[in-house]
Amino acid sequence: MQVNMTVNGAEVSEEIEPRHLLVHFIRDQLGLTGTHWGCDTSNCGTCVVLIDGEPVKSCTQLAAMAGGHDVTTVEGLEVDGVLDPVQEGFMQCHGLQCGFCTPGMMLTARALLNADPNPSEDVIREAISGQICRCTGYSTIVRSIQWAANHETSVSLGSAS
């Protein structure tokens, strides 16, 4: 079947098998390997992408279901060479070690900050509770998101899309 959607602002139109999962469509068919594929059971959250601005676990969505929608992957955070404050925050505050959970963490953080520009630590921890990180103990991730909240600019995704 044919599927049409917007990915990081660009229209894509691809022939897919209806059973194709969104995570594999993004990685294998579009070549956007920033979206990681982890537990495959909607537990770990590394496959999170934004669909119409909302974090969704792409291992548990069919690519066909995203048809007609606006998908943002981690590659879409940077705009014209300028990093999103969330990306900058993860660099400044050591928000990653191995980096496997990072794309899902950053996209979830971006969606959170679009909805709540000044989240408390509790709100941040709740927002990322669908994501598992086995390196950092979460403290540096929370700090990274707080850094981003304190350095928000008009570049952020919510205002761009």
Added chain:
Amino acid sequence: MQVPAPIEYERATSVEHAIALRSQLGDEARFIAGGHSLLPMMKLRLANPTHLIDINDLNELFYIREADSEVRIGAMARHRDLLDSELLARHFPIFRDAERVIADPTVRNRGTLGGSLCQADPSEDLSAVCTAVDASCVITSSDGQRVVPMHAFHVGPYETAVANNEMLTEIRIPLRPGGGSAYQKVERRAGDWAVVSAGAAVWMDAGIIVDGRVGLAAVGPNTTSIQPVAEALAGAAPNEDLYQRVGEIAAGNCSPETDGRGTAAYKAHLAAELTRRALRTAVARAQGQET
């Protein structure tokens, strides 16, 4: 790598269209809402539909509203909508209690009330919630609608009263005076399935429980509705002796099994204790002592 078996995909544009597709494609077709139960089951070949009918475009099923002394919830209302709804929090705080401990925020962005009820998993929380608050399910077909109470909606594990030419479209909860409700869940880790959950709702008048219900999850196939609990609560004055007795009735009317989440004896203990806690909070809320 886990992928579903080959399927055909259709996208419904209205409730009528969805029901027409379902009627035409037969019992090997399934509706897909949030997909967070169905797709994992398809990956494991526990569900093997030949066709999926995507109902995520049915905007007419996303509401939560008050009408005719009922709270009416569209079948596509997502967990997140149930968690955020001030209307539900005001009338049935049990929903907020439960939604805080169902899966995680990202999963709650997709999963739906209708999908949860139609999954009919005995461990699923919202079935216990809907049982406690005396909800009914509106099932729609091309011939019209029928309204089925929760105890008749679940035919057995993973089986509902919804036929192949029908669709669950709405959940109705009667608004009655003096109501209070609460939910208690014990889980191994945040966002997990329940070891045991208990939901309770009471309706009070002049310090007496006029009507009360308890719904349990994860303690056997047919424990969402426990009639002896309702009988014990009706007309009773709320006190610790009553909670003690009703907890024992709840534990005695469930059939938990020993598994990785705990022994049958531990789960029976939880069924009793969580029933007591949920009832205690529900009564406090009905009396305006706690929100």
